Amino acid sequence: MTPQAPRPEEFAAGRPVLFRDATVLTMDPAIGVLDRGDVLVRGERIDQVGRDLQAPEEAVVVDCAGGILMPGMVDTHRHMWQTALRGLGSDWTLSQYFVFYYLTWGKIFRPEDIHAGNLLSAVEAVDAGVTTTVDWSHGLQTPEHGDAAVEALRAVPGRFVLAYGNLLGAPWEWVNSPDFRAFVDRNFSSRDDMLGLQLAFDVTGDAAFPEKAAFEAARELGLPVTTHAGVWGATDDRGIRLMWDHGFMTPDVTYVHSATLSEDSYHRIAASGGTVSVSAESEHNAGQGYPPTWRLRRHGIPVSLSVDTSVWFSADLFSAMRATLSADRTREHMTAHETGETVVHNSLRARDVVEWATIGGAGVLGLSDTIGSLTPGKQADLVLIKNDRSPAMYPILHPYGHVVYQATRADVHTVLVNGTMVKYAHELVGADLGRARDAVAATVEYARTAMGEDAWREAVEPEIPETETISNPYHYSDYRGEGVAVRQQEG
Template sequence: MTSSLLLRNGTVIDTDPVPTVLAGADVLVEDGRIAAVGPGLPAPADAEVVDATGRIVMPGFVDTHRHTWQAGIRAILTDATLPAYLERVLGELAPRYRPDDVYTGTLAGALECLDSGITTLVDWSHIQLSPGHTDASIEALRASGIRAVFGYCHGGDGDLEAETRRVHREYFGAPAGTLSMAMAALGPEIAREDRVLAEWRLARDLGLPVTVHMGGHGPESAARGLAFLAGNGLMEHPTTYVHANHYTDEALKRIAAAGGTVSVAPTIEAALDIGPPPTGRARNAGVPTGLGADTVASGPGDMFSIMRAAYLLERGRPNLSFGTADVLRTATIEGAEAAGLADVTGSLTPGKQADLLVLRTGTLGVAAAHDPIAAVVLSADTRNVDTVLVGGRVVKRGGELLERDVPSLLDSLSASAARLAGR
């Protein structure tokens, strides 16, 4: 990687404080960070200059909730509901996973993210059946080159506290580059009270944010779970509420006041009948709201599909005040807030990590678009993702992932998928 890279004369979209288009502008990257944005920037002597004329340059997408290990069971459970998912995927398939299946699935899932323009990922990893499964998950994320928050959800027969502390000590005790850790808590709507209290206590002691499935199991469960957190003084801890579908507007305001965030998986929440996605309601309540793919077992894995689902489900409610610029914020800077990385990524603010996308516009599906923001949200797809940078490092160029033997990985994924499905 050269120390400087200048993306010259692109249609630049920034996302903070609001999505804004700057035509004919440059983005300068130095030492992995965004150094400057504007027209006619001088090129440093050592800079690689990339002509972005006719292309869109923007922050990378942020996926705030994905079970990345499930890449090997893609489309295995469509036209189903949440109880069927719990029975089939978590009850039947997950116990079949070996550490090598976890590694292959997580690596393939993370590369799928990069290929489609997702540069930051919250990996909600509940396949931690043994220390070997955990080690495989982390090594795969590291090998992929993506910026990731590893959401550790303890499973198996070991000790929750001892194993969580081991993972933190061995992998995250010192700055770990593009990887960080979160407590992926089962939470009060799923687990016993003693486990919940242990999860939040560990998160506090280790300085980890919490990401938890709460609000998606019906109104009574949502109210009861939030009351438990409030009653035990846990709401003020940095927490992302995943599938906040059944919270009332007042409950969402309480989450906002406590500094919480929300992750919405609009395709999965609609497909599995979890409930109407709360994207607009959460944002109206003042909650930073990100988007996630959740599971490719039952839905798509690219942010373009997810953004369109979020937009259409809100507009069909109807929430006509929710527009394409709002969607783009949820897929970028608000997603970074939900991931706890708003000071690192999600916008083109100088000083942030250079997590960037260059999108082709010379395709039949995007050509002649009059509004670049709407084109990204409503018209583009993975074919338009030409170049991807993570921390200034080019991981995709000319539409191809770099430094990856993708065919061999796909062969391994296919073999893993066949074994897991019993074929």
């Protein structure tokens, strides 16, 4: 007889949880992949990983047969506040994105709108198995906007890092303002494993290097920096050289995108111990440059994955893994075709992008000793991918490939964050989706009214310039031949 599945209320605080009979992707090279493996969680930590583990008498047992158990995924760059306008910019270019947020409408977002976007984005992240998310929050025009962002992140049972930014302000000014320092003291005066802090700002390449004061503040506060680098038309090698020359390229810096840099810049990132966050779906569509994983691999630069923003793209790491692997392989094939050659072995494997989405992301955040793998002693952030109603979830023959190419966010069955059950049997636990939806509905109504219908329609359907149609030499009417229908010329 099949044992009855536990009910959500049985996952009471303090009760051990035994995940039984899964394909376990530990992402720990010392343990590897376990067929029909078990993972025992006690409190906030992973207690045991193995086969045929003894269930403690008080344990809740989760039947994982037919499923894949893996570490919680880590997203190192997501503009969570923009989730309030999900999909609005599906047809934008990067220039149109800049015009919308930086020049035109970014200023209309109130603290409650930041809160709404963050709330929905945070719920969405844990629902999709992303247990740690960097909120690249560059809509924080005031500390009150920052407080709203923090409040939303603390309201959802996930692990987050607030990367504080202000796209409408000068970073060397706001990071040194008394109001920002008060914000830090107010919200981050003590260590919190569930909410960290970074600084988020870009380096424009101005020879005067005004960003120096922002880097100095980050060093004074002991905060990592995340910066958009190698973005076509926005940030380039000049910014990298300025950071290098002034001694601010360190292991505490994450370079987002890094898609249009020179070999010299990649050398500097590698030599300084820097890391890169790749957003392949964004880079493909928005035009930052071609996803650079092939270059990063050559230089040995640590890679993590991110989704960028759901104002444009998918907000789950299944899509990010798939887009990243496809981009890297496409580039390898096209390069070979240019010289008349054929690729016979794929350099980048499915396992690699799963690593980037888990232990790689943890490493970029300096948390590889805490999360990112199913290793005894680590914090219990884990995801069960299991969907008995989906024909695509059977059979599981290549588990890494299955995660990348077959599974979707709809297949996320169970999510633990820090040992707390936040999703079980495809249903959220402890995250108020209804509240988030209501908050976002209010923001959408406000934004649409503030913008006006003409601007709103222009955002949804940006103008398409007329383009010249190529003349086709095979469209003709004077050919005569036996058995061929003849179209009569007009006139």
